[in-house]
Amino acid sequence: MGSMLQKMGNFIKTKLRKNSINQNSRFDKKYKNNILKEFLNRFTIHFKGDEMFKEVINQLITEPGPICIEIGKIVPYENFISTWNYPCVIVIWSELKQTVQNVGLGSYVDRGYILTGSNVLENLDDCKILVFLPNQKNYLIYSAQCIGMIQNHGLAEIKLKGSLEPLRFIKRRTITNKFKINDVIYFYSLSSGDFKIITGKILPRPLDIKDFLDNEFLTSKPGFQIDIGGPVIFKIKHNCQIIGIYRGNYTHQSKTYGRFVIFPDFIFN
Numbered sequence: 001m002g003s004m005l006q007k008m009g010n011f012i013k014t015k016l017r018k019n020s021i022n023q024n025s026r027f028d029k030k031y032k033n034n035i036l037k038e039f040l041n042r043f044t045i046h047f048k049g050d051e052m053f054k055e056v057i058n059q060l061i062t063e064p065g066p067i068c069i070e071i072g073k074i075v076p077y078e079n080f081i082s083t084w085n086y087p088c089v090i091v092i093w094s095e096l097k098q099t100v101q102n103v104g105l106g107s108y109v110d111r112g113y114i115l116t117g118s119n120v121l122e123n124l125d126d127c128k129i130l131v132f133l134p135n136q137k138n139y140l141i142y143s144a145q146c147i148g149m150i151q152n153h154g155l156a157e158i159k160l161k162g163s164l165e166p167l168r169f170i171k172r173r174t175i176t177n178k179f180k181i182n183d184v185i186y187f188y189s190l191s192s193g194d195f196k197i198i199t200g201k202i203l204p205r206p207l208d209i210k211d212f213l214d215n216e217f218l219t220s221k222p223g224f225q226i227d228i229g230g231p232v233i234f235k236i237k238h239n240c241q242i243i244g245i246y247r248g249n250y251t252h253q254s255k256t257y258g259r260f261v262i263f264p265d266f267i268f269n
Contacts, residue, residue, distance in 0.1 A: 047072060057093055060130060060143040064161030070138035077140055077166045086195045087188050087230040089132040089139075090116055090158070096126045105190065105230030107242055108133065108167070109175075112160040116229035117245050117261070118149045121156050131160060133167070134195075140166055154213050154247055154261040176241045177263045179234050187232045187246050187260075191224035198223055200258060209250070212259070219258040222249045232260045 047053040052072055059067060068077035092102040104120030114131060121129070129144040142160040149156040179185075179202060186199040200221030205212055219232070223246055232244040244262040251257075 054098075056141060057128075057130070060141065061095070061128060063143075065142040066162050066166055067141045068138055068166075069141060075138070086134050088114060088134070089190065090114075090120055090144075090229060091130040091132065092121070092124065093128045093130055094126060095128060101127055103226050104228045105188070105226070105246070106131065106158060107231035107245070112164050112167075114144070114158040114160065115231075115245060116156050116158060117247050118154050118156040119247065120229040121146050121149070121158075129158060131158065150264070152213060153215050153264055155245060155263075174241050175263055176234070176243055177265065179243055179262075183234060185219060185232050185234050185243065187219075187223060187227065187230055187258075189223050189227045191226055198227075198258075203257065206250075206252070213261055215244075215262050215264055216247065216259055217244075217262060218250060219260060222256045222258040 047056070047069065056067055056069065056074070059065075066077055068075050087105040088108055090104045090106045091100055093099075094101040102120060102122070104116060106114040106116035106120070108114050124146065129146060131142045131144045133140045133142070142162050144158045144160050147157050147159045181202055181204055183202050184199060185202055186197050188195045189198050198221050200219040203218040203220055205217050223230075225248075227246050228248055230246045231242045232246055233240050234243045235241075244260045247259045247261050249256050250259045
């Protein structure tokens with residue numbers, strides 16, 4: 001497939017500009033201060049604590065990876081196979097502060113390219129991007145770089161560094177933007193530490209909300225901050241297709257909804 005955003009010629013290369021994102025989609029200061037602790041709590045079984053996590057970070061700063069982690073140990077990755085069931089975890093590591101600055105999700109597309117939300121990749125100065133690809137018992141970890149974003153559509157693309165040979169997927173998903181209001185969709189949530197499915201219906205986009213993007217819709221069930229950037233999936237019979245990227249939450253009259261962006265038409269031309 002190659003790079004979707006490069007083919008379109010409608011992206012900003014390398015350096016991302018600060019986007020106008022609703023505060024519901026941001027990580028607030030308190031959340032940022034606790035994000036390393038929360039992240040390590042979720043992945044304790046893999047890293048066995050802070051020091052092991054930082055050891056992996058430092059190794060990926062000097063070499064692109066991949067590194068395979070299983071129950072607190074670095075193990076060979078020759079037998080790593082992803083089932084494509086889960087999103088990948090994107091970690092923004094601040095080299096200056098030596099801490100996690102942001103965490104979100106992404107969707108591996110093909111040949112080392114990952115789609116995510118542009119709000120996952122805010123403020124990348126002096127930061128490294130790390131991508132954690134899961135299977136049932138371990139994580140394959142890469143360093144990565146942001147290669148661009150689609151303006152005004154809330155989408156960004158990451159390219160993995162290092163060898164792609166270990167990425168042998170046994171099931172792939174295609175992308176689409178064909179759906180109807182009230183269709184049932186689902187996305188994955190990592191809020192509890194393990195990936196869980198959240199299912200909801202597609203709702204119309206509210207026309208009176210100024211910061212909603214033209215390609216943005218609501219879903220009846222909200223996710224969590226750490227779920228931002230993950231794929232939103234539409235199941236047609238036995239075929240699952242990705243229709244967009246989870247963007248955050250929207251609260252109206254004490255009711256909270258999920259919000260996601262769909263892929264613009266020009267991706268498919």
